[in-house]
Amino acid sequence: xxxxxxxxxxxxxxxxxxxxxxxxxxxxxxxxxxxxxxxxxxxxxxxxxxxxxxxxxxxxxxxxxxxxxxxxxxxxxxxxxxxxxxxxxxxxxxxxxx
Numbered sequence: 001x002x003x004x005x006x007x008x009x010x011x012x013x014x015x016x017x018x019x020x021x022x023x024x025x026x027x028x029x030x031x032x033x034x035x036x037x038x039x040x041x042x043x044x045x046x047x048x049x050x051x052x053x054x055x056x057x058x059x060x061x062x063x064x065x066x067x068x069x070x071x072x073x074x075x076x077x078x079x080x081x082x083x084x085x086x087x088x089x090x091x092x093x094x095x096x097x098x
Contacts, residue, residue, distance in 0.1 A: 033075065033077065033081060034081070034084070034085060034088070036073075036075075037066065037069070037070060037075075037077070037085055038085065038088065038089070038092075040066065040069055041062070041066055041085040041086060041088070041089040042089045042092055042093065044062045044065045044066060044089070045058075045062055045086065045089040045090060045093055046093060048061055048062055049093070059086065062086055062089075063079075063082055063083070063086065066082050066085055066086070067082055070082075
């Protein structure tokens with residue numbers, strides 16, 4: 001039983017260390033992806049703003065375009081990251097116009 005407790009404690013320490021690593025790495029990776037795709041997202045939103053599409057259609061098209069561009073770049077962006085890119089692009093454009 002003693003050996004089992006030692007192994008269990010070791011795996012518990014490894015799991016905590018791995019979780020700490022992920023907690024530190026995820027914001028860095030997210031920041032890098034946002035930086036990599038922000039200019040493309042801004043360009044997409046600006047281009048779609050000049051169309052006659054409804055806001056919902058523009059959002060859907062922008063979402064699709066960003067996901068496609070990311071996939072072509074070898075990246076699989078989560079839906080929430082694409083939505084964040086869209087929001088940041090919209091805020092950037094609104095602040096630029098104001």
